Amino acid sequence: MWRKLRITVLLLILATVVQQTWLDKADLAWKNNFYIAVYPINADGSSKVSAYLRTLTRDDFEAVAEYFAQEAAPYHLGLRRPIEVQLGAAVDKIPPAPPNGGSVLNNVVWSLKFRYFAWKNSPKVNVKPDIRLYLLYYDPLTTLSLSHSTALNKGRIGRVNLFGDSAYVKQNLVILAHELLHTLNATDKYDLGTTLPIYPDGYAEPDKTPLYPQDFAELMGGRVPISEAQAVIPKSLQQTIVGEKTAREIGWLK
Structure with missing residues (x-):
């Protein structure tokens, strides 16, 4: 039995x-656009971040939808806006953090815990979301650097670490867009040890002569290569592009 x-x-x-x-x-x-729900979280419990979260509106994320509409246009998807972003209510719980260097089993267990968290903590938005991103905001005065963000294509959920300060709005959206594409099967195109973009797929302009400095970052490459050994964080989404390999991974290019 x-x-x-x-x-x-x-x-x-x-x-x-x-x-x-x-x-x-x-x-x-x-065939249809993707609806994304973003849920702000006061990750460090500070009053400064709490005040910042109260200022957030849907318009603060409109640049993400506009960016993907711009990047998708050359691929003729037949969708005017392939990505729509909805701002959900703030969530007062923090999603489980991924294990550091964990085994395959530990990662599987964490993935299941994260999906359970998302099932329990998804405040309603106007349109049922295809993707849910939990935005963990930190005070940049007390958290000097952000830990690595993580997103899953199975379940299409993400845990995104950001700074809760208006000075970081544009760079926050770069991180958000990067993690969003992970939920759509895009892979990282940078060296995990050095954070340098990997040539050629992690370069926005791999055929540029001279190769350095590059003017843009490939979104999944994460940084703008200045030289073979140096790269800088893009200032905004407008300093990034979705490269050919990434476009293929997410289904824009067959």
Whole structure:
């Protein structure tokens, strides 16, 4: 009896995985636009970040939708705005952090915990979201550098670390857009050890002569290469592009 029950459960899990994989592939045909819900979180509990979150409006994220409309235009998706961003209510809980150098099992367990968190902490927005991003804001005066953000394409959820200060709005949107594309199967195109973009896919202009300095960052490359050994964070989304390999990964280019 227990053997039959285990087999039934495994078959149900397999069916769910197959169905989700099929749905993910169907979504990336871009027959419809993606609705993203962003949920602000006061990650350090400071009064400064709390005050900053109260100032946020949907318009603060409009640049992301406009950016992806601009970048998608050459690929003729047939969608005027392939990405729409909705601002959800603030969430007062913090999603589980990914394990540091964890085993495959630890990462799987964390992934399940994160998905459960998202299921329990998704305040309603006007349109049911395809992607949910939890924006963890920190006071830049007490948190001098942000830890690595993480997003999952299975479940299409992200844990995005940002600075809760108006001076960082434009750079925050670069991080947000980068993590958003991870939920759509885009891969990182920088060296995890050095953070330098990997040539050629992590370069916005791999055919430029001379190669350095580059003028733009490839969004998933993360930085603007100034020389072979130096790269800087882009000032805004307008200093980034979606490169050819990334476009292929997210289904814009066949």
